[in-house]
Amino acid sequence: MNPTPNVVVHTRDLTRSFGKKPVLNGIDLNFGPGIHGLLGRNGVGKSTLLSIIGGQLKPSGGQVEVFGETPFDNARAMDRTALTGVDTSYPTWSVANVFKGAALRYPHWDQTIADTLIADFSLDGALSTPYGGLSRGQRAMVAIIVGLASGTELLLLDEPYVGLDLHNTDVFYRHLLEQADSGRTIIMATHHIEDAAKVLDTAAILGRDGRVAAHVSADDADEYVLVASASEGATLSRNLMTQADAKDLGQSARVTAAGFDDLIEHYLEVS
Numbered sequence: 001m002n003p004t005p006n007v008v009v010h011t012r013d014l015t016r017s018f019g020k021k022p023v024l025n026g027i028d029l030n031f032g033p034g035i036h037g038l039l040g041r042n043g044v045g046k047s048t049l050l051s052i053i054g055g056q057l058k059p060s061g062g063q064v065e066v067f068g069e070t071p072f073d074n075a076r077a078m079d080r081t082a083l084t085g086v087d088t089s090y091p092t093w094s095v096a097n098v099f100k101g102a103a104l105r106y107p108h109w110d111q112t113i114a115d116t117l118i119a120d121f122s123l124d125g126a127l128s129t130p131y132g133g134l135s136r137g138q139r140a141m142v143a144i145i146v147g148l149a150s151g152t153e154l155l156l157l158d159e160p161y162v163g164l165d166l167h168n169t170d171v172f173y174r175h176l177l178e179q180a181d182s183g184r185t186i187i188m189a190t191h192h193i194e195d196a197a198k199v200l201d202t203a204a205i206l207g208r209d210g211r212v213a214a215h216v217s218a219d220d221a222d223e224y225v226l227v228a229s230a231s232e233g234a235t236l237s238r239n240l241m242t243q244a245d246a247k248d249l250g251q252s253a254r255v256t257a258a259g260f261d262d263l264i265e266h267y268l269e270v271s
Helices: 046-053 095-105 111-120 136-149 166-177 218-223 260-270
Strands: 009-018 021-031 034-039 061-066 081-085 154-158 185-189 202-206 212-217 224-229 237-242 253-257
Touching: 009 046, 021 046, 021 202, 021 212, 034 046, 034 260, 046 061, 046 081, 046 154, 046 185, 081 136, 095 111, 095 136, 111 136, 111 166, 136 154, 136 166, 202 260, 212 218, 212 260, 218 260
Parallel strands: 034 185, 034 202, 081 154, 154 185
Antiparallel strands: 009 021, 009 061, 202 212, 224 237, 224 253
């Protein structure tokens, strides 16, 4: 059973290896309703973790529960979950038929959201185009539309904005933010720290050792400061300190309040 009623995704000591190469090493995470970021350097296992949560991959060891059940090849859990991203393999149907198929796949499909996103992305002219003939940015749009319109309780977004220009990235984040109070659990692998920090409730950072380096919330940023200190002529270095500790610093230190994006960046730098 999940540790608390509002936890949708629970992992404990989760591991995954490919052959002799370990990728995930003792992952302990809990996610409930809200928008969560999954961050880390390339190759640390973000996509692998999303695939395990989405029931597409079996872990090598440890525990993973989604809606209180083991998700791998579990129709009950997978019917309540959508896993999408720019590299999702959809059939070589027309874009319109991809959306029709998704509407049949997901019981709570929201056609209004789909139509709004199609218009906002200016994807109307590509509805008759075979999916395989789309540009990378257009494939990203299709994945975003399927994910947000699916109506699933759990939405897993794997680098969904890759290939989008600035305008369409803004469209995506605006519509993602509209889901903040929907009760859905949304986990997004992302590199867009500055933009993502504006919509995320929490951020889980995977380290190069395959473990969780930190799992921080937007509220945590209020309790920390980033301290830049240096002797005369030296290069400034950044350190993370509690506000209480920062009060004891001498006048040679420059103290600034830590924003959520700064907090995330700090853990990415040291992980």
